[in-house]
Amino acid sequence: MILSVLGATSVAQSDQLTDGHSLKRCLDLMERANKGEELEVKDQILVGYGLGFFKGFSDASALTRTIGVEFPFKVPGTVSFIQSALAVKSYLDSHPENLDLQAAIVVALALKEEFPNPDYKPPAKP
Numbered sequence: 001m002i003l004s005v006l007g008a009t010s011v012a013q014s015d016q017l018t019d020g021h022s023l024k025r026c027l028d029l030m031e032r033a034n035k036g037e038e039l040e041v042k043d044q045i046l047v048g049y050g051l052g053f054f055k056g057f058s059d060a061s062a063l064t065r066t067i068g069v070e071f072p073f074k075v076p077g078t079v080s081f082i083q084s085a086l087a088v089k090s091y092l093d094s095h096p097e098n099l100d101l102q103a104a105i106v107v108a109l110a111l112k113e114e115f116p117n118p119d120y121k122p123p124a125k126p
């Protein structure tokens with residue numbers, strides 16, 4: 001019983017989105033699933049994490065538009081979280097040097113490149 005719980009924990013931890021490598025793997029799996037390929041359960045779990053991850057970025061972008069907080073990227077309200085994920089995939093294909101960065105940083109850089117916010121002004125340095 002304990003071994004099965006430890007095994008499940010190990011699988012769940014290994015399938016988290018931690019960096020650009022895991023993000024790219026997730027995006028590749030999403031693409032394969034979209035083409036109708038049957039995925040293993042562990043890969044389906046990673047795709048589920050990925051969908052939630054991108055949905056979170058999409059929701060955060062909508063929230064910032066609502067409350068007037070500026071980010072370096074400004075995703076239009078008409079762009080779905082799937083379209084955002086495709087932008088990240090394209091970014092990673094063009095910038096393999098960023099695969100070692102944290103997943104959230106990769107997504108922010110990709111969105112900044114795809115949907116730059118012309119109104120964004122970086123905070124002044126102290």
